[in-house]
Amino acid sequence: MPRKATEKNxxxxxxxxxxxxxEDEISRLNRFLAAVLNYIxxxxxxxxxxxxxxxxxxGLREWWDQYRETNRKQIEEEIxxxxxxxxxxxxxxxxxxxxxxxx
Numbered sequence: 001m002p003r004k005a006t007e008k009n010x011x012x013x014x015x016x017x018x019x020x021x022x023e024d025e026i027s028r029l030n031r032f033l034a035a036v037l038n039y040i041x042x043x044x045x046x047x048x049x050x051x052x053x054x055x056x057x058x059g060l061r062e063w064w065d066q067y068r069e070t071n072r073k074q075i076e077e078e079i080x081x082x083x084x085x086x087x088x089x090x091x092x093x094x095x096x097x098x099x100x101x102x103x
Contacts, residue, residue: 035053035060
């Protein structure tokens with residue numbers, strides 16, 4: 001019996017840790033959103049400066065870079081899946097663009 005009680009306690013501890021982590025993430029995202037909305041709602045701002053937001057909102061640049069990297073992987077997968085549907089001309093065009101970039 002003590003073993004089952006220990007397993008239940010470990011599961012409960014894990015659930016609480018996950019819940020705390022989710023709450024921390026939600027809090028962090030709320031802070032990012034508030035910073036962005038405060039910035040864009042400022043009547044003195046004529047042009048939105050993304051670099052300013054990324055530099056002056058703690059943790060936002062790291063989150064944005066991580067998000068973009070995750071999105072990059074999704075884009076790569078979408079491209080891989082669609083290659084078979086492209087014409088030979090489209091594939092050759094893509095190859096030329098890649099070769100130009102590698103130069």
